[in-house]
Amino acid sequence: MxxxxxxxxxxxxxxxxxxxxxxxxxxxxxxxxxxxxxxxxxxxxxxxxxxxxxxxxxxxxxxxxxxxxxxxxxxxxxxxxxxxxxxxISNLEDNYYLLKTLGNLLEKQEIAQKFNLKIYEILAKFSDLEKKKCAYLIWKNPYMTVGFDTFIHDILDKIGFQNIFKNQKRYPEVSVVDLKAADYIFLSSEPFPFQQKHIDELQKELPAAKIFLVDGEAFSWYGTRLAKCESYFQNLVENCR
Incomplete structure (x- = not known):
C-alpha cells in the first residue's frame, strides 16, 4: 500500500x-x-x-x-x-481508536495494541496525583492557550495538571492577567518556538508562577509519540512538585 x-x-x-x-x-x-x-x-x-x-x-x-x-x-x-x-483527535480515547484504525488498515493489529497498552500504562502512573493549576501557551502576540476540547488539555489532565482554561474551547486568546490563576505556566516549543527569553519576560509580570519550556511534541503529537514520553513526563511532574 x-x-x-x-x-x-x-x-x-x-x-x-x-x-x-x-x-x-x-x-x-x-x-x-x-x-x-x-x-x-x-x-x-x-x-x-x-x-x-x-x-x-x-x-x-x-x-x-x-x-x-x-x-x-x-x-x-x-x-x-x-x-x-x-x-x-481531541483526547486519549480518540488516539486509541486512531492507532486501532491504523493497525487494521495496515494489518498491524498487534503493534497497534502494543502501543495503546504502553500509552495507558505510562499515563496510569500519574492517575493519583493531586491536580496542579496550570496554563499551556501555544502562541505569543497574542498569547494563546488550549481549551477543554483539545488533545493537549487531555494529556495535561492525565499527567496531573488542571488547565485553568478548562471552561474555554479550542485555542482562546488570553492576557497576562488571565495567567495569574496558574501555579505553573508551560511554554510550548510549537507551534510558536518559545525560548528562555520568553520565560524571563513573563516571569517579570508573574513573579509567583513557575514557568517551564515544554516539548510541544510530547503534548500535541497524537499517535505513537506518547509511548516514548514516560521519562519526559516523569521529570516534568517531579520538577513541578
Missing part, C-alpha cells in the same frame, strides 16, 4: 508501525520524525498548502489527513480522486 501522510505525528506513527519509505511515499515539510528515515520521503508541501498536482502524480492508495491540521477545501479536492482517511 502506498500512503501519503499529511500529518507529522501520523507520519511518525506509520514508521513506528514498521512501514518503510517504499510504503510512505509522501509527507509534508513538517513531518520530521523519524529523522533518518523520513528524509527519504517526497515532500508534498506544508500541512496547509499542499501541492495537489504532486500528490496526484504520486498516485497513492491512501492519504491520511487531519481535520485540524489540513485545509478542508484541499482535502475535498483530493477526495475526488483518492481514498482519504480524515482523522480528528
Amino acid at each position: 502506498k500512503i501519503i501522510s499529511l500529518v507529522p505525528s501520523i507520519t511518525e506513527a506509520l514508521f513506528d508501525f514498521g512501514l518503510s519509505e517504499k510504503e510512505v511515499i509522501g509527507r509534508t515539510k513538517f513531518c520530521i520524525q523519524p529523522k533518518n528515515t523520513v528524509q527519504k520521503v517526497e515532500i508534498i508541501g506544508g500541512t496547509k498548502n499542499l501541492n495537489i498536482a504532486k500528490i496526484k502524480s504520486l498516485n497513492p492508495d491512501l492519504i491520511i489527513a487531519n481535520k485540524e491540521e489540513n485545509v478542508k477545501e484541499q482535502i475535498e479536492e483530493l477526495q475526488k480522486d483518492f481514498k482519504v482517511l480524515v482523522t480528528n
Whole structure:
C-alpha cells in the first residue's frame, strides 16, 4: 500500500508501525520524525498548502489527513480522486481508536495494541496525583492557550495538571492577567518556538508562577509519540512538585 501522510505525528506513527519509505511515499515539510528515515520521503508541501498536482502524480492508495491540521477545501479536492482517511483527535480515547484504525488498515493489529497498552500504562502512573493549576501557551502576540476540547488539555489532565482554561474551547486568546490563576505556566516549543527569553519576560509580570519550556511534541503529537514520553513526563511532574 502506498500512503501519503499529511500529518507529522501520523507520519511518525506509520514508521513506528514498521512501514518503510517504499510504503510512505509522501509527507509534508513538517513531518520530521523519524529523522533518518523520513528524509527519504517526497515532500508534498506544508500541512496547509499542499501541492495537489504532486500528490496526484504520486498516485497513492491512501492519504491520511487531519481535520485540524489540513485545509478542508484541499482535502475535498483530493477526495475526488483518492481514498482519504480524515482523522480528528481531541483526547486519549480518540488516539486509541486512531492507532486501532491504523493497525487494521495496515494489518498491524498487534503493534497497534502494543502501543495503546504502553500509552495507558505510562499515563496510569500519574492517575493519583493531586491536580496542579496550570496554563499551556501555544502562541505569543497574542498569547494563546488550549481549551477543554483539545488533545493537549487531555494529556495535561492525565499527567496531573488542571488547565485553568478548562471552561474555554479550542485555542482562546488570553492576557497576562488571565495567567495569574496558574501555579505553573508551560511554554510550548510549537507551534510558536518559545525560548528562555520568553520565560524571563513573563516571569517579570508573574513573579509567583513557575514557568517551564515544554516539548510541544510530547503534548500535541497524537499517535505513537506518547509511548516514548514516560521519562519526559516523569521529570516534568517531579520538577513541578
